[in-house]
Amino acid sequence: MRKRIPKILVTGGAGFIGSAFIRLIAGTVLNSPLSVQGIHPERSEGPSGLGLSLIVVDKLTYAGDLKRLEEVKGKFEFYKTDICNKTIIQSIFQKEKPDVVLHFAAESHVDRSINDASPFIDTNIKGTQILLDASRKHKVSKFIFISSDEVYGEILNGKFTESSPIKPNSPYAASKAAADLLVQAYIRTYKFPAIIIRPCNNYGPWQYPEKLIPVAIASVLKGGKAPVYAKGQNIREWLYVDDCAMGITRIIQKGKIGEAYNLGSGIESKNINTVKLLLKNLDVSQNNFKFVKDRPGHDIRYSLDSSKIKKALGWSPKVKFEEGIKLTVIWYLQHKDWLLNREPSQTRKA
Numbered sequence: 001m002r003k004r005i006p007k008i009l010v011t012g013g014a015g016f017i018g019s020a021f022i023r024l025i026a027g028t029v030l031n032s033p034l035s036v037q038g039i040h041p042e043r044s045e046g047p048s049g050l051g052l053s054l055i056v057v058d059k060l061t062y063a064g065d066l067k068r069l070e071e072v073k074g075k076f077e078f079y080k081t082d083i084c085n086k087t088i089i090q091s092i093f094q095k096e097k098p099d100v101v102l103h104f105a106a107e108s109h110v111d112r113s114i115n116d117a118s119p120f121i122d123t124n125i126k127g128t129q130i131l132l133d134a135s136r137k138h139k140v141s142k143f144i145f146i147s148s149d150e151v152y153g154e155i156l157n158g159k160f161t162e163s164s165p166i167k168p169n170s171p172y173a174a175s176k177a178a179a180d181l182l183v184q185a186y187i188r189t190y191k192f193p194a195i196i197i198r199p200c201n202n203y204g205p206w207q208y209p210e211k212l213i214p215v216a217i218a219s220v221l222k223g224g225k226a227p228v229y230a231k232g233q234n235i236r237e238w239l240y241v242d243d244c245a246m247g248i249t250r251i252i253q254k255g256k257i258g259e260a261y262n263l264g265s266g267i268e269s270k271n272i273n274t275v276k277l278l279l280k281n282l283d284v285s286q287n288n289f290k291f292v293k294d295r296p297g298h299d300i301r302y303s304l305d306s307s308k309i310k311k312a313l314g315w316s317p318k319v320k321f322e323e324g325i326k327l328t329v330i331w332y333l334q335h336k337d338w339l340l341n342r343e344p345s346q347t348r349k350a
C-alpha cells in the first residue's frame with residue numbers, strides 16, 4: 001500500500017519570511033529531507049517530488065507576492081484565500097488534510113496598524129482563531145504559530161525570555177499578542193499540539209519596502225535620503241531571513257509541543273547605525289539620511305534571550321550583520337524593478 005505523503009500547510013507563504021521558508025524547504029529537502037517529528041517523509045513522491053507536500057494559503061494582500069516563489073514554482077499547491085474566510089479554510093483543510101500547519105499570515109506593519117487597526121484585528125486575531133479551529137477539527141499533529149518579539153513590549157536593559165510577561169504596545173503587537181495568548185489557551189484548554197515562535201526583526205531579500213531597511217534602500221535608489229524616525233536611537237535585534245527560516249525548520253523538526261521559542265540573533269543595532277551601514281554598502285555619503293517625525297508610541301528597544309532554542313535544538317544564526325546587510329543591498333540592487341514598483345510606503349514621511 002502506498003504511504004500518504006505528509007503535508008505542511010503554510011499560511012502567508014507568499015510573504016517575506018513565509019516565502020524564505022518555502023524556498024528553503026522546496027530547494028533543499030531533496031538532499032536533506034525534512035524529517036518532521038512524528039512524520040516520515042518519503043522521497044521523490046508527492047506533487048513537489050520532494051517527499052513532502054507543501055500547501056500555501058495566502059490572500060495576496062499588498063504584502064504578498066508570488067514572484068517570491070517563482071524559483072520553486074510547481075513545488076507547492078497554492079490557494080489564494082483569506083484566512084478569515086472560515087468556510088473556505090474549512091474546505092481546504094477537508095480537502096488537503098494537512099499534518100502540520102505553519103502560520104505566518106498576518107498584517108505585519110506597525111505603522112499601518114497605527115493608521116487603522118481593523119485589518120490587524122481581523123487577520124491576526126480572528127484569522128488565527130479560524131485556523132486553530134480548523135486545525136483542531138482536522139486533528140493536525142502540529143500547529144506552529146509565528147508570533148513576534150514585539151508581544152513582550154520594549155525593554156531598556158536585559159533581554160526577554162520566553163516567560164517574560166506579554167505586554168505589547170502598538171496595535172500590531174497587541175494583535176499578535178492576542179493571537180499568541182489564544183494559541184496558549186488552546187494548548188492549555190484542548191491539549192492542542194501547538195508551538196509558538198517569537199522572532200526578532202528579520203531582514204534580507206524580498207522584504208516589502210515599508211520596513212526600515214528596504215525603505216532606506218528604495219529612498220536612496222530614488223535619489224533621496226533615507227528616512228529615520230526621531231533621532232535614530234531606537235534599537236532593534238536583526239536576524240537574516242534565511243537564518244530565521246532555518247530556525248523555524250529546526251523547531252518543526254525538534255521543537256517541543258506546548259513550548260514557546262524566542263528566535264533572535266543577539267545582533268542589536270541603533271536604527272541610525274543600521275541606516276549608516278546601508279549607506280556605506282550603497283556607496284553613498286554617510287549623511288544621506290533625514291530624521292523624520294517619530295512613530296507614536298515607538299518602542300525603544302527589543303532584545304531576545306534565545307538561549308532556549310540554541311541549547312535545546314542546537315540552532316544558531318549563521319549570517320553576521322555586516323555580511324547580511326551586504327547581501328541584502330546586493331539583492332535589492334539586482335531587483336531594483338521589484339523594489340521600486342511596490343506601492344509607495346505610506347509611512348516615514350517628513
Ligand SMILES: NC(=O)c1ccc[n+]([C@@H]2O[C@H](COP(=O)([O-])OP(=O)(O)OC[C@H]3O[C@@H](n4cnc5c(N)ncnc54)[C@H](O)[C@@H]3O)[C@@H](O)[C@H]2O)c1
Pocket residue numbers: 011012013014015016017018057058059060061062063064065081082083084103104105106107108109123127146147148149176198199200201202203208
Ligand atoms: N518581518 C519581521 O521582521 C517579523 C518579525 C517577527 C515576527 N514576524 C511575523 O512573521 C510573520 C511573517 O512576517 P512577514 O514579514 O513575512 O510578513 P509579510 O507582511 O511580508 O507577509 C504576510 C503575508 O501574509 C499574507 N496575508 C495577510 N493577510 C492575510 C489573510 N487575511 N489571509 C491570508 N493571507 C494573508 C500576505 O498576503 C503576505 O503574503 C507574521 O506573522 C509577522 O507578524 C515578522
